[in-house]
Amino acid sequence: MAVEQPLTSPTGDQTRIHDIGYRGYDGPRLGRSYASRSLYSQSLRGAYGLGRSAKSKVLPMLLFTVMCVPAAIMVAVAVATKAHELPVQYTRYAIMMQAVISLYVAAQAPQAVSRDLRFKTVPLYFSRPIETADYVRAKFASLASAIFILTAAPLLVMYVGALLSKLGFAHQTKEFAEGLVSVALLSLLFAGIGLVIAAVTPRRGFGIAAVIAVLVISYGAVSTLQAIANVQNHTSAIPWIGLFSPVTLIDGVQSAFLGATARNPGAVDPSAGQGVVYVLVVLALIAGSYGLLMRRYKKVGL
Amino acid sequence: MAGVTTFECVTVIATESLSKRFPRVTALDRLSVDIGPGVTGLVGANGAGKSTLIKILLGLSPATEGRAEVLGLDVATKGGAIRERVGYMPEHDCLPPDVSATEFVVHMARMSGLPPTAARERTADTLRHVGLYEERYRPIGGYSTGMKQRVKLAQALVHDPQLVFLDEPTNGLDPVGRDEMLGLIRRIHTDFGISVLVTSHLLGELERTCDHVVVIDGGKLLRSSSTTDFTQTTTTLAIEVTDSDAHPDGTRAVRDALHARGVETHAEGAGLPGAGHILLLTAQGEETYDLVRDVVADLGLGLVRMEQRRHHISEVFTGGAENSGAENDSDERDSDERGSDEQWKEAVGHGG
Secondary structure: OOOOOOOOOOOOOOOOOOOOOOOOOOOOOOHHHHHHHHHHHHHHHHHOOOOOOOHHHHHHHHHHHHHHHHHHHHHHHHHHHOOOOOOOOHHHHHHHOHHHHHHHHHHHHHHHHHHHHHOOOHHHHHOOOOOHHHHHHHHHHHHHHHHHHHHHHHHHHHHHHHHHOOOOHHHHHHHHHHHHHHHHHHHHHHHHHHHHHHHHOOOHHHHHHHHHHHHHHHHHHHHHHHHHHHHOOOOOHHHHHHHHOHHHHHHHHHHHHOOOOOOOOOOOOOOHHHHHHHHHHHHHHHHHHHHHHHHHHHHHOO | OHHHHHHHHHOOEEEEEEEEEOOOOEEEEEEEEEEOOOEEEEEOOOOOOHHHHHHHHOOOOOOOEEEEEEOOEEOOOOHHHHHHHEEEEOOOOOOOOOOEHHHHHHHHHHHOOOOHHHHHHHHHHHHHHOOOOHHHHOEHHHOOHHHHHHHHHHHHHOOOOOEEEEEOOOOOOOHHHHHHHHHHHHHHHHOOOOEEEEEEOEHHHHHHHOOEEEEEEOOEEEEEEEHHHOHHHHOEEEEEEOOOOOOOOHHHHHHHHHHHOOOOEEOOOOOOOOHHHEEEEEOOOHHHHHHHHHHHHHHOOOEEEEEEOOOEHHHHHHHHHHHHHHHHHOOOOOHHHHHHHHHHHHHHHHHO
C-alpha cells in the first residue's frame, strides 16, 4: 500500500481515493505448517486476551497476577527472614493454587474451541490447506502452552528469588526443574481435559461450567473420600482414590517421582508401582483427549 | 506449472461419474461435468447435492466412486494444494462477532499461507474491493447482513485464488444488496480474473450473472449449458391489481380482458400466499408491458405491482412441462427457442 502513487487528478483534488484496480498476489504461499503455526500463535495470544477486546483481557491477566503474587510474597519473606529454604516447594505450588488454574482452564478452553464452533468458523479453517490434525494440535498446543506460562511463571519468580537470596544453586535448580516437569505434565493434562469438554458444546457458558465441575468437583470429591479413608485407617486406599481427579493425579506423579510430598489427607505417598500407574493414567488421559478431539473434528468438518 | 496453466484454459473443474452415497441418501449420482473458466452457476433445490459437490471438490470428503479434478489437481490426493489455490465462501454465518473485519481477514489470509505483511496488504486491498471502508475496523457483530456477506466474500478472495466457490452468496440479502452482490461476483471474474462457481436455488439471478449454468437435482446432472439458452424461460410477469366498484374482482376482470386480447395467463401455484390475486403471464417483449398497462387503465383499476418473477428452481421443474406446453401454443416463437423448450422437457423427464 505504501508504494501507491496517487494519480494526479486534473482538478487538483488531492483528497480523492483512486481505484487502482485489482492486483494479484505472486508472493510466496507458505503452506500448511506455517498456517498451523499462525493458528497456534493466534490461539496462544487469544488465551491471554491479546488481539481481542479489552474485556477479554481482564480475567486471564487477573488470574496470572493472582498466580504470581503469592510466589513474590514468599520470596520476599524468605529474603527478609534469611531463611535457608523457600517456604513452599516448587512442586507444591501448583497443587496449592489448583483452584486458580482450574478457573483459568474453565475460562480459556471454551474460548479456544467453543467460539469457532459457535460462530461456525471451523469450516473456514478446513477450507484452507490445514488438516483436522493440524487444527487439533495447534489448539491443544496453544492451550497447554498458555497453562504452562500460567503455572511456570510463579516458579520462575521463586527460582530467581531463591538465587538472589543465595540459596543453594544446585539444590534449587534441581527442584525448579522437577517443578517445571510437573507443571508441564499438568498443562498437557488440563488442556486435554478442558478442550475435550469445551469442544462438545458450542455454548461457552456450558463449557465453563462443565470444566469447573470436572476439575474442581472431582478434586473435592476425591479429597473427601481420601479424608474418610484416612479417618477410618484405610490409608492404603488413599493413593488409589487419587487416580480419579486431575489434580490428585499430578500430585501422585510428582510425589512418586519428582521428590514432592503428597498433599492428600494423611500425606500418603504412592509406592513406586502406584507411581507407574499414575504416570500411565496421566499419559492415557492426554492421548485419549487428543484422540477424542480428532474424532470430534472429523465430524464437524464443513 | 505450465501444464496446469494450459489445462486451466480448457477446464477448471472436471468430474467423471462422481458419486457420493451416504447410508440412506445418494447425494451425488454419477455426475460428469466439465466447467471452464468464467462464472458458472450451480443450480439445484435444497438437498440437490450442491454442498456435497463443493465438499468433494475441496478435497474434504472422499467420493464413493468416480473422480474429480480442480485446476488439474486430483481431489482425492491433492486436497491441500487445491485448497491453497481455491477460495470458499460458506452459505451459513461464519464470522466471530467480537473481532474487526480487518483482524479476521488478516488471520484467514495467514491461514492460507500468506506471510504477515502480505496478509495485511492483501486484506486492505480485498476489503476495499468488496466495498468495506471505514467500518472494517469495527467489530463484525455490529455489521448488517450485506456487510457480513462482503466480509465472507473477502476472506474467500484474500489469498488471490484461481477459483472461488461461493455457496448461496445472496442468501438473506434485500433486492438492492442482492444486485450489488451479483455485480461483485461478475467483477470477480471480469476484473480480478478469478473463476467462480456460485450456487443458488434461484435460477433467475444466476442467469443474469453467469456465463454458464449447471443444473443438478437429486445428485444428477439435469443440464449444463451457456446462459443464453436460458433467457427466454424466465420472462414471466406477475401482476397484482386493486378491485374497484365497477369490477369487484379486479383480478378476474384483467384476466378476462387479457384473454380477449389473446394473452394467456398461467395457472398460479395453489397454496401460495396471495395466490388468487396474482396473475402470471409470459412476456413476449416490451409490447406485453404496454398491453398490461393499457388493459388495467381501461378497466379503471390500480396496478399494485408488475414484476419479473424470479424463478425458484423447483418451480421450473414442477411447472416446466406445463409452461413450455403453453408457450409452444403461441406462434411467435422461433424454432430455435422451441428446440430449447424440448430440451427442457427432456431435462425434466430425466429428473423425474
